[in-house]
Amino acid sequence: MNELKECTEKMFEDIKHIDEEGNEYWFARELMPLLGYSKWERFTNAINNAKTSCVKSGYDINDHFPEVGKMVQIGSKTSRKLVDYKLSRYACYLIVQNGDSRKEAIALGQTYFAIQTRKQELSEKEYNELTEDEKRLYQRNLTRKGNYSLNIAAKNAGVKNFDKFHNSGYKGLYNGETANDIAKRKKLRYREDILDNMGSDELIANLFRISQTEQKLRNENINLENEANETHYKVGKEIRNTIRKLGGTMPENLPTPKKSLKELEKENKKSKD
Numbered sequence: 001m002n003e004l005k006e007c008t009e010k011m012f013e014d015i016k017h018i019d020e021e022g023n024e025y026w027f028a029r030e031l032m033p034l035l036g037y038s039k040w041e042r043f044t045n046a047i048n049n050a051k052t053s054c055v056k057s058g059y060d061i062n063d064h065f066p067e068v069g070k071m072v073q074i075g076s077k078t079s080r081k082l083v084d085y086k087l088s089r090y091a092c093y094l095i096v097q098n099g100d101s102r103k104e105a106i107a108l109g110q111t112y113f114a115i116q117t118r119k120q121e122l123s124e125k126e127y128n129e130l131t132e133d134e135k136r137l138y139q140r141n142l143t144r145k146g147n148y149s150l151n152i153a154a155k156n157a158g159v160k161n162f163d164k165f166h167n168s169g170y171k172g173l174y175n176g177e178t179a180n181d182i183a184k185r186k187k188l189r190y191r192e193d194i195l196d197n198m199g200s201d202e203l204i205a206n207l208f209r210i211s212q213t214e215q216k217l218r219n220e221n222i223n224l225e226n227e228a229n230e231t232h233y234k235v236g237k238e239i240r241n242t243i244r245k246l247g248g249t250m251p252e253n254l255p256t257p258k259k260s261l262k263e264l265e266k267e268n269k270k271s272k273d
Contacts, residue, residue, distance in 0.1 A: 012092075012112050026092055027068075028085040035096065036103035047085065050094035053219055064091040089113065097215060107242045133257075133264055135200035140261050143195055143203055146210040153217040157228040168229040169209050172236020174252050186256045196261040202254045205243065209236050 015030045028047060029040070037043040051061045065088075069081045087095070096109035130138065151162065159165045167178040174182060182194045195206065213235045222228050243250060259267075 012109070024089060026087045026089075028087055028095075029070075029082070031087065031092065031095070034105060035099055035109055036105035037099075046095050046099045049098035050091060053094045053098060053215065054091070056218060057215075059090070064088040064094075097212065104245060107245055110242060132200060133259075136198070136203060136257065136261060137264065139200050139203035139207060140195060140198075143207050143210060146207055146214070150210050150214040150217075153214045154228055157217045157222045158225045159228050160225060165225075165229055165232060169213060169232040169236045172233040172238075173205065173209050173240050174236075175240065175250070177252060182252070185252065192260065193262075197256055199254055199257055201249070202251050205239060205251050208239050212239070 011034055012026075012031075015026055015034065017025050017027070019025065028043070032040065032043045035043070035046075037046075047065070051065055054061050054064055066086045068084050068086050070084055085091070092109075093113040096106055096113050099106040099109070127135070127138070154162065154165050163179075170177060170179055170182060177185070179194055183192065186194065186197050188194065188197055195203065198206070209232075213232045216222070216231050216235060217228060220231075222231060240250070
């Protein structure tokens, strides 16, 4: 099933364009069939919802969804202008989050663009050249930032019991396991952070859970604690289902690194002293 993952990445990479300044982009009409849409009208619904999400996140839609036109021939003497969009990677990410989740291609796109978007602070080449421990440190930093934003969104949604809220997400992603269950399975010491004891792939799955939950809480204007908990659980469950569709390893079956990130950070600090 790793072939499916490679095939998915290749599909999206094959239609990627690079402009004169080295910025990558995708044309909406080329992306549309890959995401399982046959009608432009339906695909524009996902685009419009993505634009709304973009504005709510504080970004300018003109930076991520600039409209472009293409002249196409209709018959021998007639042509007309077709509306298209020059999409940034972030725009593609928002579109797949607002697409029809029943389509398998949307689930694949969600995984691809979410992971790639979270790597964008480093180039793909730079990220791939990192060691596993360096990837862990990098992804852990992103989860810290993500959890900070998620907690703000959860508070605004009426959450008071944050342990229950976060456990809802873990239960969805880890097939019913709470944070304490995960810690016990990993044989961690009391109050040792489970995220500090995850490999890069497991951290990426949790980063996906964190970012998607935050976005749903904000975009759907959730303001009831029970509803926020249920949203977190459902997001975790959907990500688990996506991993299954991709043929990936379930997060509870991924290996626990021999050293926690706290240990690695201490070692790095000593080596610099």
